[in-house]
Amino acid sequence: METSIRVLIVDDEPYSRDELKHLLGGFPGIKVVGEAESGESAIMNAIQLHPDVVFLDVEMPKMNGMNTAKAMMELKKAPLVVFATAYPQFAAEAFRYNAIDYLLKPYDEEQLQETINRIEKNLATPMEKDIGKPSAKLAVEADGEIIYLEPKEILYIVRDDKITKIITKTSEFETKTPLKDLESRLVNYGFFRIHKSFLVNLDMVNRLSPWFNGAYQLEIEGRKELLSVSRNYVKSLRSRLEI
Numbered sequence: 001m002e003t004s005i006r007v008l009i010v011d012d013e014p015y016s017r018d019e020l021k022h023l024l025g026g027f028p029g030i031k032v033v034g035e036a037e038s039g040e041s042a043i044m045n046a047i048q049l050h051p052d053v054v055f056l057d058v059e060m061p062k063m064n065g066m067n068t069a070k071a072m073m074e075l076k077k078a079p080l081v082v083f084a085t086a087y088p089q090f091a092a093e094a095f096r097y098n099a100i101d102y103l104l105k106p107y108d109e110e111q112l113q114e115t116i117n118r119i120e121k122n123l124a125t126p127m128e129k130d131i132g133k134p135s136a137k138l139a140v141e142a143d144g145e146i147i148y149l150e151p152k153e154i155l156y157i158v159r160d161d162k163i164t165k166i167i168t169k170t171s172e173f174e175t176k177t178p179l180k181d182l183e184s185r186l187v188n189y190g191f192f193r194i195h196k197s198f199l200v201n202l203d204m205v206n207r208l209s210p211w212f213n214g215a216y217q218l219e220i221e222g223r224k225e226l227l228s229v230s231r232n233y234v235k236s237l238r239s240r241l242e243i
Contacts, residue, residue: 005030005031006031006050006053007030007033007052008032008034008053008079009032009034009035009036009054010035010037010038010039010057011037011055011084012057016057021035024112027116029120033049033051034049037060039060039062039063039065043068043072043075046079053100053123055084056069057085058087058090059086066094066097069094069099080122080123081100082101082103083102083103085103085105086104088235088239101115104235104236108232108233111232111233114183114187114193137151138185140166147173151190152201152203154167154168155221157191157199157200158179158198158227159198162176164177164182179193186199190202192236192237195228195229195233200220204222206219215230215231
């Protein structure tokens, strides 16, 4: 997007606001236009500053994040809401307030990147969405031919050294396309990053089992191998699976 996305940060802890402001400063398309330390001041700021998106803490004195989000939904120009909190247990409730994402503290930069991608896609104009819109199918080269894969046929994708392996229900393909690029292509088709090296189709998840040191293992339909779920992704994964 050519114009900056206007962001309001709401958190009663100054350190948390400073940290998020610093991280958002690394995204050229983001402009932090204001900060608020309470739900009441957040609503006033939203009315005056017209932010496109509000990064909103949940646990705040007096007016909590949920009530603040509910009030913002009534504004003439309601901003998008990203809940940013240390408490995973509010995730299910958060999405009742049209939250576009739910970030957990301490912030993970890769997950923040996913959030920014989601915001940009949501705020894009219809023309921006259509220009250069890629096909839903993934094109991969195999034995000198170009194979077009339907996302629903893909079980998971793994990055192994400099090769990306795409595991489908019937075959395996190799490509040099980085995992991050495939993740961007598949974000709207139910795919989720569970590890720096793994991207999985959530529709194909059979079982999520505790492993050790806070990590988990994932069982994929029709596959014997178990995939590692990094501790950094466990909470977000459980929220997506509504566990």
